[in-house]
Amino acid sequence: MDGPLRYSDAVLDHYRNPRNVGEIQGSAAVAQAGDPATGDVLKISLRIQNGVVEEARFKAFGCTAAIAAGSMATTLLLGRSVEEAARLTNLDVVRALGGLPDSKIECSVLAEQAIQAALRRHRETLEKERDEETARCRPSASP
Ligand code: FES
DSSP, X not given: OOOOOOOOHHHHHHHHSOSSBSOOTTOSXXXXXXXXXXXXXXXXXXXXXXXXXXXXXXXXXXXXXHHHHHHHHHHHHTTOBHHHHHTOOHHHHHHHTTOOOGGGHHHHHHHHHHHHHHHHHHHHHHHHXXXXXXXXXXXXXXO
16 A cells, blocks of 8 residues: 655645746747646746746646646746756756655656647747748838
């Protein structure tokens, strides 16, 4: 029989006092991971300026580990370049939390997936803006 889950002090701290909770209004770099049908969902929104994550917020419906992972992930994202943020994995989050019980490692994957999806949205938005700019600047065929 499994004993009670043992969480590190950092996990309990981030669960009890989650950092950067909420959503960034008007941000295009927003994404969620998980399955609403199972109740485990983590949403990340980012404000990225000049290629740097200036603000990161999260909302989570899930267990202690998922909430702590979302909170820690947002703190790790702050001040990182987009390239650095893209390299952040769930294991970085787990390490920063002082570890997670084996059965809860999967919950931290939600944070990584949401970050990657939010960064993808950011890239797509930049590409779209670039395409629109290029189309505007293209010389017209007609006089
Ligand atoms: S988010 Fe479902 S068990 Fe952790």
